[in-house]
Amino acid sequence: MVSPPHEAMHRIFQHDPGLFSRVSRFLGVDIPAPVKATALPTDLTEANPVERRVDTLLRLETAGQGPYLLAVEAQGKKHPDKPASWAYYTAYLWTKYRLPTALLVVCQDHATAKWAQQPVSCGPPQLPTLTVQPLVAGPHNMPVITDPEEARADLVLASLAAITHAAEPGVDAILKALSTALRDAPEDIAKPLVEFTAQGLAKRPAKNLWRNLVAVDLSFYKSYLAEEVRAEVRSEVQAEVRAEIQAEVRNEASAESRAEDILLILEQRGLDIPEDVRSRVTHCTDPELLRRWLARAVTVPKAEEVFEDA
Template sequence: MVSSPHEAMHRIFQEYPALFTSVAEALGVPFGTLVAVTPLPTDLTETRPLERRLDTLLRFETEEEGEFLLAVEAQSKRDPAKPASWAYYLSYLYNKYGQHPVLLVVCQDRATAEWASQPVHFGPPQWASLILRPLVAGPHNMPVITQETEARKDPLLATLAAITHADNPDVGAILKAVSSALGTLPEKLSIPLAELVSQGLGKRPVSEQWRNLMAVDTSFYTSWISEEIREEGREQGREEGHHRGLAQALLLVLEGRGIAVSEQQRERITACEDSEQLNQWTRRAITAESTAEVLGQDAPDEEPSSEEDRH
């Protein structure tokens, strides 16, 4: 099953192909000035009933190097079978399009990134007929951007860096910098980038921190995440309204029976957020002689029935 972080790590290149220019420079392998990009089909299935599919495939055109293909693969863990698949992808792409392919592997785990970075030799020890050398972007080489000014310089790279550093101890500062930077961008860019960060974080605990950062100012963030945040707020409001209604009903019962309620007791009732507790107090209020009795021990039928049960 494809995970959300998996999708985010390669889909960002589908949405913003120019990001590869920044990534390549960060990796120390510049590819020249980008002229044009063309999305290509990712299905590499042959006539045999064996499906092979890349995560993302793009055709790049540069002023200096001409055209080349970029295959982007998101990798979440070591997979001994992957190098053979990647080698097949590259050979197939070169055969199909007649253009040189480049494989970029994006990881969130340092160990996986370092594994993917190792060249793989295909052939006997005496002579490798094929050597696989992927470019790898991961927590081992992506910049740690914790300043808004740096994030604003290249928000695409900052977004990918935040995704690849999802498990970094300083991810809180990274997310804060990205959030602040996105708040200064046009909605057509800030919204999808914010979604990609959320998707890239997946179900990690830090995703809650990102949601909180988004909740501070959702004016530029009107996507499904912000709507989810607002819905949670509405749900919380409905829940709080329900509790207030139960508390008011209890106070009305006490008032109707002429039972005095001190300020401290009133605060305890109105502060209660347990619906079952409020209902229990209300049932007691029908026959109780004082508010202390209502808020005191459990009803008699809930108390131990014998001396033995009390011990």
């Protein structure tokens, strides 16, 4: 099952194809900004029943170097079969489109990022034949953007920074800077970035902070995230009300049971129970007071004396 972080890590490049050229400078390469971008089908399945599907595939065109393909893969953990799949993707795309193909892998933890950026060759050591070494974006090289002005200068990059640092201690500061920067952004720009960030954080503790920031800083925002916060608040309130009602019912049941026990003991002892005594016992709702009356009912010579210590 595809997870929200997986979707956020690659779909953000569909949202803003130019993000790759801006990210590349943190990866040690210089990729020119595209002048045109086209989303291509991600299904790489051949006639045989083996399905091959890349996460995101873009055709990017530049002013000076011509078009090329960008395949973006979101990788949540190490997987021994992935390098072979990546080799297939790049070879297939190169064959199908006859265009240079770049592979970017986006990760959220250092161990996976370190594993993903290691070169893997499909041939024997002396005959590497085809070597795959993707560019990797992760917490080890993505910027920690904690200045709202810096975040405002590139909101999409700031969102990706939050996603790739989702498990890092500095993510709280990134989220605060991003939410502050999004206050002044038009809704059509802010909304998808709020969604990408929320998906990228998934069930990590930072998601609670992000939801609170969205509720406070981005009051205009109306989406499943805001509705989720409202639903949780309603659920908590309803749970509290139910708990109070249940407690009251238990107290009432306990009081009623003790009142019956008091009257039963007095009756079994053959004592006369005046109507005012019976009424006072049955209308009492204080469990502690009834408990004391119950203890006295065992020994008092007259029914009226169960109330004396009250």
